[in-house]
Amino acid sequence: MKYKDIYKAYIKLKKSKREDFYSEHTAEIILFESSRKYLKEHLGESKTLNISQWKSELATMKKEKDSLYYQIIDLRKEVEQTEKVKTCIEQLQEQEKQLTQVKRNELEI
Template identity: 75%
Template sequence: MEKKGIATDKGNINREIKHQNMILREISRRIKALLNWIRGIGKEEKVENENIKSTLPTKENLLSVLENLIRKNADKNNADLEKYIESYQLLKEKNITSINQLKESITDLRDKNYKTTRALKDTEKKIDDRTQLVDQSEKYLKYKDIYKAYTKLKKREQEDFYNEHTAELILFESAKKYLKEQLGESKTLAISKWKSEVANLKKEKKSLYNQILEIREEVE
C-alpha cells in the first residue's frame, strides 16, 4: 500500500518512530557537545604573558570567564563572540555560575533524557501489545463462525470449503494461536478495556514525546 502512495497506520508509526529516534540522537549529540565545550572552555583563557593554556577551575565564576572572553572578542564580531554572548545569556538565565553547576545541569538533562526515552519506548511497546490483542481478537471473533462451520463439515466437504474460505480460516487460526500464547487458558477478550488502555497510553506517549522536545530545546 505504501509503495502505491497510500499511507498506512504501520507506515505512519514507523515514520514517527524514525523521527523520534532522530531527535533522541540529536539530543545525545548536543549533550556530548556541551560536555566537550565544558572541557575546552578553560583553554580559551590564556595565562597572561605566557604562551600556554590554562585549565578552568571547577569553582571559578563561569560568568566572569565569559565576560572576559566577550570583552576580548568585542571588536572582532565573529562567530566566537556570538557563541560567548549566547552562552553567557543562557547561563545567567539559569543562574549557573560555575563549571560544577553546569556539569550537574547537563548530567541532570542526560539522566532525564535517558529516563524519558526508556519510558517512551516502554509505552510504545505497551501500545503495540494492546493493539495486537485488539486486532487479533477482532479477527478471531470475525471468522469464528466460519471456522465452526468448517469443523462441522464432513471430511470430504471440508476441502472445498477450505479452498473457498482459505484466507478467513488462516486468519482465524493465526489469531487463535496468538491469543492462546498471550492469554493462556483465559477466554476473556477484553477488547473495550484494551482499546481504552491504548487511548490512555497514546496520551501518555504524547506527554513523554513533548518532554523529549522540551529536553531538545534545553540543549539547543
C-alpha cells in the same frame, strides 16, 4: 470472532467435503486460525481481555511520553543556548585574530 461460524462449519464437515469447503473459504479459515493462535498466545488462560490493565498501562505510557517530551524541550533549549555560546566564542576568536593581525601590521611599520 468474525469467521468463527465458517470455521465451525468447516470442522463439522466430513473429510470428503472439507477439501472443497476449505478451497472455497481458505482466507477466512486461515484468518480465523491465526487470530485464535495470536489471542491464545497473548491472553494465556484468560478468555477475556483485561481492559483495566490496558487502561492503566496506557495512562503510564502517556505520562512517560509527556515526561520524555518535556525532556526533549529542555534539551533543545540547552542545545540552542550552547550553540549561541559557541557562536559568541567563534566571533571572539575571529576578533582576536583580527586584533593580532592589526598589532603585527603595526609592529612591522
